[in-house]
Amino acid sequence: MNLNAHRTMQLYGALLLLPAALLLTAFAYLPTVTTVINSLFLPGFRGEPAAFVGLDNYRVLMDDPTFWKVARNNLLYALGTVPTSMALALGMALLVNARLPGRGLVRMAYFTPTILPMIAAANIWMFFYAPQIGLFNKLLGALGFAGVNWLGDPGVALGSVIVMSVWKEAGFFMIFYLAALQAIPPELKEAADLEGTSRRSFFWRVTFPLLMPTTLFVLINALINAVRVVDHLFILTKGGPNNATNLLLYYVYENAFSFFDRTMAATITVVILLVLAVVATLKFTILDRRTHYQ
Amino acid sequence: MSTSSFPVSPRRTLALPRLETLAAWLLAVIWIFPLLYAVWAAIHPPAYMVRFDLLAPLTLDNFTNAWAQAPFARDYLNTFALVTGVVLAQFVVCTLAAFAFARFPIPGKNLLFMLVLIQLFVFPEVLIVENYRIASELGLINTITGIGLPYVASAFGIFLLRQTFKTIPRELEDAARIEGCGWLEILWKVYVPLAKPTYLAYGLVSISHHWNNFLWPLVVTNSVESRPLTVGLGVFSAPETGVNWATVSAATLLSIAPLLVAFLLFQRQFVQSFLRAGIR
Numbered sequence: 382m383n384l385n386a387h388r389t390m391q392l393y394g395a396l397l398l399l400p401a402a403l404l405l406t407a408f409a410y411l412p413t414v415t416t417v418i419n420s421l422f423l424p425g426f427r428g429e430p431a432a433f434v435g436l437d438n439y440r441v442l443m444d445d446p447t448f449w450k451v452a453r454n455n456l457l458y459a460l461g462t463v464p465t466s467m468a469l470a471l472g473m474a475l476l477v478n479a480r481l482p483g484r485g486l487v488r489m490a491y492f493t494p495t496i497l498p499m500i501a502a503a504n505i506w507m508f509f510y511a512p513q514i515g516l517f518n519k520l521l522g523a524l525g526f527a528g529v530n531w532l533g534d535p536g537v538a539l540g541s542v543i544v545m546s547v548w549k550e551a552g553f554f555m556i557f558y559l560a561a562l563q564a565i566p567p568e569l570k571e572a573a574d575l576e577g578t579s580r581r582s583f584f585w586r587v588t589f590p591l592l593m594p595t596t597l598f599v600l601i602n603a604l605i606n607a608v609r610v611v612d613h614l615f616i617l618t619k620g621g622p623n624n625a626t627n628l629l630l631y632y633v634y635e636n637a638f639s640f641f642d643r644t645m646a647a648t649i650t651v652v653i654l655l656v657l658a659v660v661a662t663l664k665f666t667i668l669d670r671r672t673h674y675q
Numbered sequence: 676m677s678t679s680s681f682p683v684s685p686r687r688t689l690a691l692p693r694l695e696t697l698a699a700w701l702l703a704v705i706w707i708f709p710l711l712y713a714v715w716a717a718i719h720p721p722a723y724m725v726r727f728d729l730l731a732p733l734t735l736d737n738f739t740n741a742w743a744q745a746p747f748a749r750d751y752l753n754t755f756a757l758v759t760g761v762v763l764a765q766f767v768v769c770t771l772a773a774f775a776f777a778r779f780p781i782p783g784k785n786l787l788f789m790l791v792l793i794q795l796f797v798f799p800e801v802l803i804v805e806n807y808r809i810a811s812e813l814g815l816i817n818t819i820t821g822i823g824l825p826y827v828a829s830a831f832g833i834f835l836l837r838q839t840f841k842t843i844p845r846e847l848e849d850a851a852r853i854e855g856c857g858w859l860e861i862l863w864k865v866y867v868p869l870a871k872p873t874y875l876a877y878g879l880v881s882i883s884h885h886w887n888n889f890l891w892p893l894v895v896t897n898s899v900e901s902r903p904l905t906v907g908l909g910v911f912s913a914p915e916t917g918v919n920w921a922t923v924s925a926a927t928l929l930s931i932a933p934l935l936v937a938f939l940l941f942q943r944q945f946v947q948s949f950l951r952a953g954i955r
Contacts, residue, residue: 387780393858394779401772401791404828407813409794412805419805476699483700489942490703493710496938496945497931498887500905504912504927505713508920514724516712548706553949560950609798612889615909630801630890637804638894646804653801661796 413654419647438648448649451627454539458628459607461543462550467599469547470554471592475584477555478562488559495553503616506545510617532618535625542617542626549613550606554599561595562588601664608656629653716924724920737925741911744922746899747929750907753819757892757903758885761823762878765832769877772828773836774862778848788837794830800890810895821895822903826885832877835951839873840866876948883945886934904930 420438422431442448477488494502509516510531518528531541565588573583611631614620620627620635627635629649637646716724717738723731741747775781776788799806806825807816815821843866851861867874889905896902902910908930912923938945 390780391782394775394781397771397775397779398781398787400768401828401833404768404824405791405794405830407809408799408806408825408828409797409802410790412802412809413797415805415808416802473702476695476702479695481696481699487699487703489939490707492942492946493707493935493938495949496883496887496934497710498889498905498908500887500889500909500912501927501931502709504908504923505709507912508712508716508724508924509709514920548709552706556946556950605796609801612905615889615893616912634803634890634894637807643804650802650804654797657796657801661793 416647416650416654419644420651423644438644442645442648442652447624447627448632450624451629451632452652454624454626455608455628457539458543458546459604461540462546462607463600463603465543466547466551466554467596467603469551470599471558471596473551473555474558474562478559491555492552494549494551497549499549499610499612500616502545502549503613506548506613507616510541532626533622535622538618538622538626542613545613545617546610550603554603557595557599558592561592565591597667601660604660604663605657608653608660629656713924713927716921717928719921721919721921737919737921738929740919740922741926741929744918745907745911745926747904747907747926749899750902750904750930753901754886754903754905757819757823758882760819761826761885762881764823764827765829765881766874766878768827769829769832769836770862770867772833773840774866776833776837777840791830791833794828795834799825800888803891803894806891807894815895817896817898817901819901822892822901823885825891829881832881835873835877836870839870843869873951875944876951879945879948883934 421433421435423434423438424431473491477484477491481487497505507515512518512528512530512533515531517531521528529537532538569587570583573587578586608630611628611634614626614628614631618626620631630653633646633649633653636642636649715727718733718735719731720734720736772791776784776791781787810816810821810825813821815824847865847869848861851865856864887905888903889909892903893906893909896906899907908926911918911926
C-alpha cells in the first residue's frame, strides 16, 4: 500500500515534468546533439547520404582566417565590455546608494537603457555614429576637427560597438550591486568612522570584498551576454567593415542564412557551446561555492 | 534602515561630497541623453536633427509617417500575442515542472534538475540553425508559436518557482489534503497563490525579454503576418532602406513606448523583479 502510494507519486511527478521535458528535448538537448553531429559530417551532393569526416570541419575552421578574426573580435569585445560595464555598474551603485539630491531620477537614468530592445538602442546610436549627419561628427566638425568614420573605419568600429554595449548593460548590473550594497550592515561603516578609516580604504578593505559574490555573479552574466547578444550588429555594422566587428554568433547566422553553409554554422556553434560550457563550469564551481560566506 | 544609535552618523557619513554629486548627475545626463535625443529627433522636423533650437517647431508627422510606411499595427498585434502567449505558457509548464521538482520523489531528481539548468547557458538563439530545422519540421516557420515555443520550458522559470515552492510549509499542503484536495487542487489553491510575487517578478522579466527579443524571431519569421515589433523595426530602419532619420526615430520610440511607459510607471516593481530574478 505504502509502496504503491510512492509509485503513484513518482508517476504523478513524472507526468508533471513531461511538458517541460518534451520542450527542452526538442529545443535544447536534441539541437545540441544534432549540432555536434552535423559538425562531424559533410552533406552529400544530389541526395547522397552525408559523409562522416571526423574533425575535418574543425580543421577547415582552424584554417579559416575569418574565423580567427571573428574569434579575436569576440575576445576583444568581451574584454572591452565586461570589465568596463562592471566597473561602471559598481560606480553607479555607489553613487546612487549614497545620499544624493534627485537620487530616484539618477537611478532611473542609469537603468533605462536596460529595458530597451538592443535593436532600438542600436537605432538610436546610429544617429550618433553616422558619418555625415551623425551627431558625433557634427560636434567634432563644430569644434574644428575632422570627422571619424565611427562604424566604417575597421580600427574604430569595434570600439564604437563596445561603447554602445556598455551603455546598454551597465545599468542592469548596477541594480545587483545596489542590492548588495544595501545588504551591508551600516554598523560596519559606523565602526570604520569611529576608527577614522578613510573612505578609500573602507571601500577596498570592507565594501569590495563583501561585494565579491555579486561581482562573480555579474561577471558570469556579462560573459554570457558577450557571446549571446549580437542584435545590434544587424543595425550598426552587419559585422563589417570587412568583418572588423563580426562576432561568433553573428558569424553563425551569416554562415547558416547568408552563405547557406549549415556545416560551418554547426561547427562554429560547437565552439560557442564550448565557451558557454567554460562559463557554466565557472558558475557551478566558483560562484556556487564562494557565495555562501555571507 | 536608519537604525543608527549614533546621532552623528547618517547625514555626515552618507552625504556625498559635492564633486561626486556632480559626477553622478553628469553620468545620469550622459546615460539618458541618447533616449532624449531620440525623442528630440522624433518630435521635430528632419531639418532639426542636429540643430538644437529650443524654438524649433514641434510635429507629429514623423510618427504618422512611420505608422504609414510600415505595418507597425500588425507588428504590435504580433508582439502582444507573442508576449502574452509565451508568458502564460511559461507559467503553466514551469509551474508543473517546478512543483514536481519541489515535492515529488522522482528518481534521479538532482541529475534531472542539473540537466534543466543547462538551458540557462544553452539558449534557443545559440542553436538557431538546428532550432530552425526543428521548427520547420514541426511546421512552425512563420508562426507566432514558432517564435515562442522554444522559450516555453524555461530553466530560469522552473528554477525560480521551485525555490519558491520549497519555502512553502508542508503543513499548508497537509491541511488542504485533509480537506480532500487532490494534487492539482493543492497546487492551484496553496502553492500558486503563495508564489504570486515570484510570478510577478518572472512575468515582468519574461515580458521585457520577449518584447525585446530579436535574433530568433528574425530567423523563424519571414513575413509580416508573424513578425514581432523588433523584427519589423529592424527591417524598417536598416540603413540601406534610406528611410528618413526622423521617421526612424519615431518608429523606434513607437516600438519601445509601451514597455518604456510601463517601466516608468512601475519602476520599483521592474527593478525588484529583475533583482529577484537575477539572484539565483
